[in-house]
Amino acid sequence: xxxxxxxxxxxxxxxxxxxxxxxxxxxxxxxxxxxxxxxxxxxxxxxxxxxxxxxxxxxxxxxxxxxxxxxxxxxxxxxxxxxxxxxxxxxxxxxxxxxxxxxxxxxxxxxxxxxxxxxxxxxxxxxxxxxxxxxxxxxxxxxxxxxxxxxx
Amino acid sequence: xxxxxxxxxxxxxxxxxxxxxxxxxxxxxxxxxxxxxxxxxxxxxxxxxxxxxxxxxxxxxxxxxxxxxxxxxxxxxxxxxxxxxxxxxxxxxxxxxxxxxxxxxxxxxxxxxxxxxxxxxxxxxxxxxxxxxxxxxxxxxxxxxxxxxxxx
DNA sequence: TCCATTCGGTTGCAACTTGAAACCGTTGCG
DNA sequence: CGCAACGGTTTCAAGTTGCAACCGAATGGA
Numbered sequence: 001x002x003x004x005x006x007x008x009x010x011x012x013x014x015x016x017x018x019x020x021x022x023x024x025x026x027x028x029x030x031x032x033x034x035x036x037x038x039x040x041x042x043x044x045x046x047x048x049x050x051x052x053x054x055x056x057x058x059x060x061x062x063x064x065x066x067x068x069x070x071x072x073x074x075x076x077x078x079x080x081x082x083x084x085x086x087x088x089x090x091x092x093x094x095x096x097x098x099x100x101x102x103x104x105x106x107x108x109x110x111x112x113x114x115x116x117x118x119x120x121x122x123x124x125x126x127x128x129x130x131x132x133x134x135x136x137x138x139x140x141x142x143x144x145x146x147x148x149x150x151x152x
Numbered sequence: 153x154x155x156x157x158x159x160x161x162x163x164x165x166x167x168x169x170x171x172x173x174x175x176x177x178x179x180x181x182x183x184x185x186x187x188x189x190x191x192x193x194x195x196x197x198x199x200x201x202x203x204x205x206x207x208x209x210x211x212x213x214x215x216x217x218x219x220x221x222x223x224x225x226x227x228x229x230x231x232x233x234x235x236x237x238x239x240x241x242x243x244x245x246x247x248x249x250x251x252x253x254x255x256x257x258x259x260x261x262x263x264x265x266x267x268x269x270x271x272x273x274x275x276x277x278x279x280x281x282x283x284x285x286x287x288x289x290x291x292x293x294x295x296x297x298x299x300x301x302x303x304x
Numbered sequence: 305t306c307c308a309t310t311c312g313g314t315t316g317c318a319a320c321t322t323g324a325a326a327c328c329g330t331t332g333c334g
Numbered sequence: 335c336g337c338a339a340c341g342g343t344t345t346c347a348a349g350t351t352g353c354a355a356c357c358g359a360a361t362g363g364a
Contacts, residue, residue: 015180089232096248098169100242
């Protein structure tokens with residue numbers, strides 16, 4: 001997608017995930033996959049993206065092990081795209097993005113939706129970052145550490 | 153950045169944050185801002201991005217209220233870019249991305265870094281999604297609900 | 305004081321990417 | 335069979351990216 005070979009950031013563990021995802025469309029595809037969408041046509045209708053772009057993004061997501069192609073559920077000759085375990089790991093990224101969106105982008109009067117617990121239908125809690133000892137950490141109360149600095 | 157006016161997804165609360173951020177570079181800029189970088193040149197050196205691109209991304213982040221320009225700390229005539237409250241809200245997105253990266257992209261033998269509590273130097277906990285009643289929710293155990301379906 | 309260098313960009317331009325539309329083989333279906 | 339829908343690929347114009355050159359203001363040094 002992007003030529004990341006040239007720009008070796010100190011922190012590849014943000015850049016490489018971003019590179020694997022590919023672009024914004026891909027993340028919206030993953031979101032739709034969480035919503036149960038599986039077929040090329042479903043994604044295309046939901047996102048309104050050009051078919052060649054969708055095709056390329058799906059191929060990239062499969063190549064990076066985020067989606068996988070499963071033969072067919074109903075014996076149809078068409079295949080479907082489903083999230084892998086790795087792909088389901090992006091759940092937390094989507095929750096974080098969505099809560100940020102809820103906080104800063106939900107204008108009044110808009111069709112406001114939010115995430116609820118499927119079982120109870122009640123809203124989920126906000127994400128929190130906790131220290132090992134359980135203390136709540138605010139943005140900025142963390143830093144990056146080399147593994148050698150860590151007691152194991 | 154991207155013409156999102158035409159593709160009205162059912163769930164704007166993922167798409168609009170993505171649109172506000174702009175692109176991958178922008179998220180790396182925000183990450184660097186969390187690491188304490190503030191100056192144009194610092195971002196440029198850290199990311200290795202072309203100056204016109206960096207310039208455009210910084211302008212966009214400021215326009216969306218994620219960064220703000222502050223005059224100068226040391227009386228210098230140059231200004232600096234710092235995270236706003238809204239920008240600091242992206243912390244959870246970065247933590248989620250990074251934990252996903254740690255899980256699936258840290259090859260053995262690589263310079264492995266991870267997030268630690270600044271106070272204790274110990275690793276932070278993994279993000280979790282909790283229901284209102286505190287139950288731990290796995291990926292897929294949530295759905296989107298319209299506010300009208302919600303008891304208040 | 306004067307010159308050189310760094311900082312923080314803008315501009316020009318070639319290469320690449322994106323996206324709308326047309327096309328196309330296969331599948332499902334009456 | 336015939337025909338529409340599915341799941342793409344191809345084409346091509348328009349837009350974006352990124353390298354490199356440039357540039358003015360601020361800083362530093364002799």
